[in-house]
Amino acid sequence: MIAAALPDNAGYVVAAYLVFLALLLIYVAIIAFKLVRMQRDVSELNDLADRRAGAPGDASADDEPSVVGRSSLHE
Amino acid sequence: MHAARLRTLSILTVVVLIAGYSLAAFSAPMDADQGFMQKIFYLHVPMAIVALCGFVFGGIFAIAHLRTEDPTWDLRSYVAIHIALILGVGVLITGAIWAKASWGHWWVWDEPTLVSFLIIFLLYATYTPLRFSIEDRERQARYASVFAVTAGAFVPLNFVAVRSATSLVHPRTFDSADNLPGAMRSAFLVCLLGMALLFVTLWKLEMTHKHTTAQLRALKRKLGGEDGGRPRRSAAPELRVG
């Protein structure tokens, strides 16, 4: 129906733009994977920091603010 | 890294790209002899131009790395080449689609731009394997930079050579980028700008990611965690952040 209304060779043009879209979306997916991994790292660091905070007199140079708690990020 | 600029960049990219493709779809007139198929031109050519510029920038950053020995320049060079390579895949695929639509073959030798691009792509495809095959990090970075500089200088030379070699029997369609009528030209330029912005956004994105990962690693070390829990083999340059 739509295909009849569009000029011929439209299929090729659409395919080309879809390839572009696909590449972009694959990139988005890869970023998503990387983000998940980073999230895991941050939780690990949070644990380490908590353990450190438990040990006396040790102010680590960097503070992971408690905003990076689990509750706010999980549904 | 300046993550704030990343937000503005990405928004700008979306706006310009959408504007560009809308112009291409609605405002630019239909091409006389190619018809609707010519619309691929607004996607394929900007991608090719930006990819080639990306390779050249990879070479420029590599020169900076060789002169200053600052590993950040090596990372910049690596990311630029990396993203240009991905765009290169897109160029070749859309080029093949365009060739099939125009001449019925998936590949034609008559388009010197496409042929020279294939050669460049094959050359840069060896960049990552080359990095992988050198163990010593510092030497790897240096050799990769030498490669990037050589390949970057090669890009224009190759283009000239291939263009001279191609016979003028078939009209070179991509040349018509130079003499485009008004509305087509503006659509093309906007698409080109959008693609360039996309490249910069992706580049910044990847740089930010690498920096953040490096900071996380440094943090882990500082907090006394076991460093290098997963020593992932990667060809990407490693940053040492304090």
Next chain:
Amino acid sequence: MTRAVGALLRKELALERRTFQVVPAMALFSLTTLIVFHFALQQDDVEGRLAAGVLTVTLLFSAILGINRLFVADHEEGGFDGFLLAPVDRTAMLVAKALALAGYLLVLEVVAVPAFGLMLLEPALTGGAVLKTVVVLGLADAGIAIVGTLVGAIAIQTRALDLIVPLVGLPLLLPVVIGTAKALAPVFAASGAEALPAKWLVILGLYDLVFGLLSYAVFDYLLED
């Protein structure tokens, strides 16, 4: 600098003369390649563009063999370290190796071109044709020597020398392939050797110049410790 280059070059040639590894292999390989072409193309003789192409490819692949071996001795026997200790300009190694490689290519061509003329080429090689071929191949050899040395120096430090050299070298050498084939095509024309196309000689020369300067600029970085 010239003295360093001279000394290095003499060492290279002496080494080659004593071990006789590279040049005979290249020459033999080129002859075998000509036979392969005969069967692969299913032609008894070739002329014009096909002839130019066959000769170009034969020389190119034989050259790859030579490039693969160029730095092996230095890498394995500690020649690099010895060189780095010497108080000479490091680019001397680039010049010496490139000159040596060019020399190997010349010897290769002395064998391969007459063989090609006898085995596959249809029009007889007149004096004029030979001269024109020499000119073209001279320019091509310069390009192959420069780029080959650069690629060889990069590849020798990787774990995949034999893979990196053709993978990186062949795309980089494509303008030489284009230029040589285009320039030689009229020389091997069936109707007798025609004039050399100036455009392609210029492109070959430009390539040699650009890559010569580039290699000269970056080679230092390859030899740092």
